[in-house]
Amino acid sequence: GFARVDTHRVLRTGDPEVVYAAGKTSEQVVAIVKQLRSAHATHPILVTRASDECRAAVRTACPDEPLVEDAVGRCVALGPLPRGTRGRIAVVCAGTSDLPVAAEATFTARVFGATVEQVTDVGVAGIHRILAARPALDRADCVVVVAGMDGALPGVVAGLTGVPIVAVPTSVGYGAAFGGLAPLLTMLNACAPGVAVVNIDNGFGAGVYSARVARRA
Amino acid sequence: GFARVDTHRVLRTGDPEVVYAAGKTSEQVVAIVKQLRSAHATHPILVTRASDECRAAVRTACPDEPLVEDAVGRCVALGPLPRGTRGRIAVVCAGTSDLPVAAEATFTARVFGATVEQVTDVGVAGIHRILAARPALDRADCVVVVAGMDGALPGVVAGLTGVPIVAVPTSVGYGAAFGGLAPLLTMLNACAPGVAVVNIDNGFGAGVYSARVARRA
Amino acid sequence: GFARVDTHRVLRTGDPEVVYAAGKTSEQVVAIVKQLRSAHATHPILVTRASDECRAAVRTACPDEPLVEDAVGRCVALGPLPRGTRGRIAVVCAGTSDLPVAAEATFTARVFGATVEQVTDVGVAGIHRILAARPALDRADCVVVVAGMDGALPGVVAGLTGVPIVAVPTSVGYGAAFGGLAPLLTMLNACAPGVAVVNIDNGFGAGVYSARVARRA
Amino acid sequence: GFARVDTHRVLRTGDPEVVYAAGKTSEQVVAIVKQLRSAHATHPILVTRASDECRAAVRTACPDEPLVEDAVGRCVALGPLPRGTRGRIAVVCAGTSDLPVAAEATFTARVFGATVEQVTDVGVAGIHRILAARPALDRADCVVVVAGMDGALPGVVAGLTGVPIVAVPTSVGYGAAFGGLAPLLTMLNACAPGVAVVNIDNGFGAGVYSARVARRA
Amino acid sequence: GFARVDTHRVLRTGDPEVVYAAGKTSEQVVAIVKQLRSAHATHPILVTRASDECRAAVRTACPDEPLVEDAVGRCVALGPLPRGTRGRIAVVCAGTSDLPVAAEATFTARVFGATVEQVTDVGVAGIHRILAARPALDRADCVVVVAGMDGALPGVVAGLTGVPIVAVPTSVGYGAAFGGLAPLLTMLNACAPGVAVVNIDNGFGAGVYSARVARRA
Amino acid sequence: GFARVDTHRVLRTGDPEVVYAAGKTSEQVVAIVKQLRSAHATHPILVTRASDECRAAVRTACPDEPLVEDAVGRCVALGPLPRGTRGRIAVVCAGTSDLPVAAEATFTARVFGATVEQVTDVGVAGIHRILAARPALDRADCVVVVAGMDGALPGVVAGLTGVPIVAVPTSVGYGAAFGGLAPLLTMLNACAPGVAVVNIDNGFGAGVYSARVARRA
Amino acid sequence: GFARVDTHRVLRTGDPEVVYAAGKTSEQVVAIVKQLRSAHATHPILVTRASDECRAAVRTACPDEPLVEDAVGRCVALGPLPRGTRGRIAVVCAGTSDLPVAAEATFTARVFGATVEQVTDVGVAGIHRILAARPALDRADCVVVVAGMDGALPGVVAGLTGVPIVAVPTSVGYGAAFGGLAPLLTMLNACAPGVAVVNIDNGFGAGVYSARVARRA
Amino acid sequence: GFARVDTHRVLRTGDPEVVYAAGKTSEQVVAIVKQLRSAHATHPILVTRASDECRAAVRTACPDEPLVEDAVGRCVALGPLPRGTRGRIAVVCAGTSDLPVAAEATFTARVFGATVEQVTDVGVAGIHRILAARPALDRADCVVVVAGMDGALPGVVAGLTGVPIVAVPTSVGYGAAFGGLAPLLTMLNACAPGVAVVNIDNGFGAGVYSARVARRA
Numbered sequence A, B, C, D, E, F, G, H: 001g002f003a004r005v006d007t008h009r010v011l012r013t014g015d016p017e018v019v020y021a022a023g024k025t026s027e028q029v030v031a032i033v034k035q036l037r038s039a040h041a042t043h044p045i046l047v048t049r050a051s052d053e054c055r056a057a058v059r060t061a062c063p064d065e066p067l068v069e070d071a072v073g074r075c076v077a078l079g080p081l082p083r084g085t086r087g088r089i090a091v092v093c094a095g096t097s098d099l100p101v102a103a104e105a106t107f108t109a110r111v112f113g114a115t116v117e118q119v120t121d122v123g124v125a126g127i128h129r130i131l132a133a134r135p136a137l138d139r140a141d142c143v144v145v146v147a148g149m150d151g152a153l154p155g156v157v158a159g160l161t162g163v164p165i166v167a168v169p170t171s172v173g174y175g176a177a178f179g180g181l182a183p184l185l186t187m188l189n190a191c192a193p194g195v196a197v198v199n200i201d202n203g204f205g206a207g208v209y210s211a212r213v214a215r216r217a
């Protein structure tokens, strides 16, 4: 085998097993998925950063598995998916270009067992939009906020709620956005406390994190 | 008044009011503290980044208030401090030089209502130390991990537990540590999910964040 | 003379002559001020980044001149100060630590002939504060917005008004604020158009710029 | 709908509605344009960063609308375009490679209601060229200066005029130009006051900003 | 000839001659290989960063030479390969995406005369994996550790063994990994001594270095 | 106790216990030294980055211990120092300003059991100097090369010898040396293989590393 | 015309007119070349960064002009080329991958009237090579040194000669070479005086500069 | 001796011996100066970055030597100073704060045998000033241009003359000047050819370089 598939991590953390498909061929992804399926029959498998072609290959290779998929978030999950859910998350997103990252977070959090409500296109350039979304913030046990360019949205949300916020900078933008560096720094320097930050474009990480916070509620 | 003291934030977020003493004179700090005390009698006040002299001034100015203080973390809190607590936090710290930041996190989390257990000097250079601390990790609702230099500890902790981790890079180190940039990047790139990051040396932010996560548990 | 004092710039741009006192001795500043006073009797002189000691030296050296001074903004102006004013500016500032830069902008704009209204402590961590300040924004011909740390305020203001905004990042903050780099990048990437940016801590530049915009109104 | 189209921004700022076509399919752009057209019949729509193919799709989809277009600036506008204009802008550009950004600024400013005069190829390597262009600078209410590589032109122009200058760094150059970082820093450090800066390659932002300044004149 | 092929370096250092094929055509590589073969018949030639096509060209051009090749590490070596070996190296690798760099290190070290044992997929996210690999570490005279993303593995290994460690950061990762900058900084700041670092993705350099250390043992 | 003194590391790595005195008071250093001395009587203690005052305090506190000290390298060692040595190291240094770092490396390597020969002031600006030092290079099992500013010396040395080189960039220099970043990058990009790099100014790390390499010889 | 072709620069500086072909179509280049040819019949035209296709287009469009061309340096020159030459230049290059930049410098310097001697593949990894090239250095009035990766060669050359050196960093390398940043910093920090630096990959600039120095000799 | 004083460099390059006093005690500087004086009686010694106290110590220690000194440039030279001079240099400086660096360049060039004409306070904010200085540019064999903040002056000068220009960025400025990084990048990207750059604040390097260019004329 080309990879030391870590079949113990599930037991250690209580979470599903995950395959990061970027830089892997569809054949490699399918092989890993099958190995994981046979190793522990009672857990779901999540594949992220999976191209259309890769997701199709997984679908074809596992025709009898329960399977859910998200084209915008480029994710697929299969196996015994979580039924009842634990905790509620709001995934908030500044602009429409941030949707793929938000969708990755949403999909991941659901596969990790959370109920997710998505709120899109509420960037700070029109502040009334996020103010209108306060009920969704108030309902949540954890809020994921996705934003590129100036990355100002998480700091504003943190002033509106006492719920823990997971901020995800995206590489959306140009020039002095420097591939996501600008929103990353903005979020790390948010004036209101209650914001913690994951890597640029890391919707997956935000999904896992928020699910872990929410499930304790 | 030289500052628009925000007496509504408490109501909005359910948290105490906070004064950031860095760059303020002791006189300014005392004046703000008094204004806040009279504005809402039922909440505590937390002062962070307070020098010995500043903490003494607060002590002298409010002789009749309940008051707690931490010299290592350079914090003082006064007013009606939280009695019963909600949720349990572990504050884990890589080296002894990271102690001031860890102490700020611990003190803050306590003033925000959490029970805190501190685990110090368990850096990855002697991996048996963090392995030995697993019971404390398992007991916690949220884990704060403080590290400078290589900043590797949060990623290792994330592989040991499914509890959400708040990582705090510190400016401890020299040369290519670049004032905390190196551990900051390490933590953002942690291989295991479950890590979210706050600003360099931001023990306060980690304390607030972890208290908010823990109180939901 | 140790400096080629540019007595023609006034004629070229219509603005007062300015002395940047940082890195100059009080004696040097006084000498330049006197040279400028005698060279063109009909214009004011503005001295910026002037320490208490330097401003006192100017005061003592020119006892018979009309003179105004601002201790927070570390500025002094003397000579025939503008009487009637042209245009109205709002100087908006996120936190109390940003006040010195805001004061430099306010003082400069006044010496350049504008009416200035100052709005302080309206950072995005409490969004109701800037919403409450909309009348001042609506009255202005140009808005200067001063902010450190996450630098999010100018982008929010730009969503509230069609008035041109001059954004000033400050070096207030620590860690990943990197001496003002973080708010600088935030402001350059503001999602709403209508924001242009000057150098970190450059209250002087913002004051001149806004006065030039406002005087055309 | 895939986007929360902000039909209120027009009322808030008095400006047309804008679609940023980069990263959107032609179908998405056409759909948004149509939605905006039906939502408010009395305002123009501006589409920026629109490829040849995208602009053709807009043209085909809206055959009966008044429509203007600029191939160099990759923009198209349609709907009730501004007739009488308010204020005069000079768009000055250092080298021929900077023309696309300058054209975006020019087109945008016109759709926002300004009269624009363009002055091209007047970089500081031949200083007589910008000196010869002074009449155009003197005529303007606001000057946009576009430059890549060393980005020195705005600072020189600021020494020649008291008119507010909007500086636009471009990604033109190689090596230590670092994708526009070099001219960006140059412009932020311009020795003469009167320069404010927008994001790298942000001709759109400069067009909006200068139109807002000029319309007050 | 287009290159001053350095036929003396072998004598100077005792090592084989090396061709870096990146940015060279297959024809150029073959020509250099032949020149080197005829210049010193008693030494091997190593070609690194050789595409499939390039390696095929070398194979075809030198049909009668002893030849070994590695597709993952993109290397080929030919001529009198080392028979008996001197010293033992462990090449340890954090994730499967780091394999190409690890394979380059392994192949190079073997051509430079070392015995190499490879240990893959033992990243710190599952710390039990590297703990299980301690026998291989204990057997080695030098350990090469290859890791991208957070680059934490070499520091952990350095706490487990007194053997000198050559750390190789890789460009594996995204966002704030900044093309390998993040793991590079982590490794330079490793808390345990005993770690020295080579360039990002420089498996070749690590192979040479470790072989030189091991051969002295 | 304020520190989890790691009394097992010695057993793990075979090396002395080390105290990093920077940022610690003399009292703290003395306390740690005493704790370590009593915990394992058979090993030496090394204190690095120790000011004159700190070294005097150690001297006074342990009057009966064998003790060696180096004022230039700011180190002190006490306890059962190594007698017979294992392996030979050359510590080569580019300029006289690099001497403190070179001295730290030399002192550390000796306490870790190596014989050290120091070669100073042989920077590449006078290439005959390093050529003249070749005998010392040839005698060594490992070469430490210390250089600031352009950091070119390790790459030149690597072309002269097949012995493994540990390169130490220093913060010596100004302007575009950026606190040691320039020589760090130079060393990571050395054209000749055989160079591995430690942190800026990390003479201690280079001493440990080279001693570990040399002792295997 | 789409460009303000600067027909006066020749008179100002005494140098040929230059067209930078990168980012221009072959048609645009041919049109500019023809305009320049007709504007001043007595000077040569130099086209740099010209693809094979572009150079062919120039050749075809100007069949009757004297024309010289260099495929490696991607340059073409036409018109009355300089006959007698003024001054002698050595163009020295570290590795074969640096040849395109060196060739651009050589070609440019010749069109600007210098005699050029090229010395290739003399990087510091084999220091005997540059020592052997000293006669060429001694003959020159100015030395151009081209190097990527560690960029160490100019500093070594500066220790061997009192002739002014123009250093050209190249983008050759990978990882921590950061597109030429590493050799750029090395050259700016060269320990020996006598080195001045031009932009990364700027063979053209080095050619002009050295020709100007040499022609005064 | 603590330094390998390089008594052969003079013979190699034909230049005086230089002592860089920064980071050295006055005693060390005096000792090196004496050693150099006795080693070669026929050459001058230049000491740069020498504090008032250090220059006084040199003066006292060598009472019988011919000695010249510059307080602004913090330099002192002694021994057989050059009498007749070779070549003419213009040292041009943008602002009065750049004077120390300009003075270091001027002093150095004179000790290296050139005639120097200094032109100060001619920054691009008042472009008529540098235009008025053209006669001095035309007279020179080499022009040194010193500027901080935006660093635009060398590029403008390069458009006015065909004389080789040595550009010196200074650390004058604040905020986004980043300690001289901004003018450094500007100068490397100067649009007109004919500019080569030395390290930030490196007046010494510019003095040596320009003297070497001028002496060939």
Ligand SMILES: Nc1ncnc2c1ncn2[C@@H]1O[C@H](COP(=O)(O)O)[C@@H](O)[C@H]1O
Pocket: A018, A019, A020, A021, A048, A049, A202, A203, A204, A205, B191, B192, B193, E095, E096, E097
């Ligand atoms: N989108 C993602 N971004 C970052 N890390 C991921 C992502 N998806 C999966 N991972 C991590 O990658 C690991 C699997 O990597 P691999 O073994 O290379 O497939 C998982 O355990 C996750 O921790």
Ligand SMILES: Nc1ncnc2c1ncn2[C@@H]1O[C@H](COP(=O)(O)O)[C@@H](O)[C@H]1O
Pocket: C018, C019, C020, C021, C048, C049, C202, C203, C204, C205, D191, D192, D193, H095, H096, H097
């Ligand atoms: N606070 C400031 N920040 C930036 N530039 C300033 C400031 N104050 C004055 N200046 C500029 O500095 C010039 C005067 O510099 P100086 O001749 O050194 O006194 C003025 O013409 C202004 O353009």
Ligand SMILES: Nc1ncnc2c1ncn2[C@@H]1O[C@H](COP(=O)(O)O)[C@@H](O)[C@H]1O
Pocket: E018, E019, E020, E021, E048, E049, E202, E203, E204, E205, F191, F192, F193, G095, G096, G097
């Ligand atoms: N993968 C690699 N990474 C870095 N340097 C290499 C690599 N492979 C070979 N080299 C170096 O490149 C030199 C040959 O370069 P060249 O003459 O351009 O083929 C060898 O002597 C090695 O030092």
Ligand SMILES: Nc1ncnc2c1ncn2[C@@H]1O[C@H](COP(=O)(O)O)[C@@H](O)[C@H]1O
Pocket: D095, D096, D097, G003, G018, G019, G020, G021, G048, G049, G202, G203, G204, G205, H191, H192, H193
């Ligand atoms: N290879 C090159 N690198 C940098 N600048 C160049 C190069 N070739 C030409 N130039 C400059 O570009 C100018 C012509 O630019 P353009 O008008 O766009 O063709 C010339 O005057 C040169 O100063």
Ligand SMILES: [Mg+2]
Pocket: A094, A095, A096, A121, D003, D004
């Ligand atoms: Mg939107």
Ligand SMILES: [Mg+2]
Pocket: B094, B095, B096, B121, F003, F004
């Ligand atoms: Mg410890």
Ligand SMILES: [Mg+2]
Pocket: B003, B004, C094, C095, C096, C121
């Ligand atoms: Mg406040």
Ligand SMILES: [Mg+2]
Pocket: D095, D096, D121, G003, G004
């Ligand atoms: Mg041009």
Ligand SMILES: [Mg+2]
Pocket: A003, A004, E095, E096, E121
């Ligand atoms: Mg794995």
Ligand SMILES: [Mg+2]
Pocket: F094, F095, F096, F121, H003, H004
């Ligand atoms: Mg020396």
Ligand SMILES: [Mg+2]
Pocket: E003, E004, G095, G096, G121
């Ligand atoms: Mg070669």
Ligand SMILES: [Mg+2]
Pocket: C003, C004, H095, H096, H121
């Ligand atoms: Mg001046």
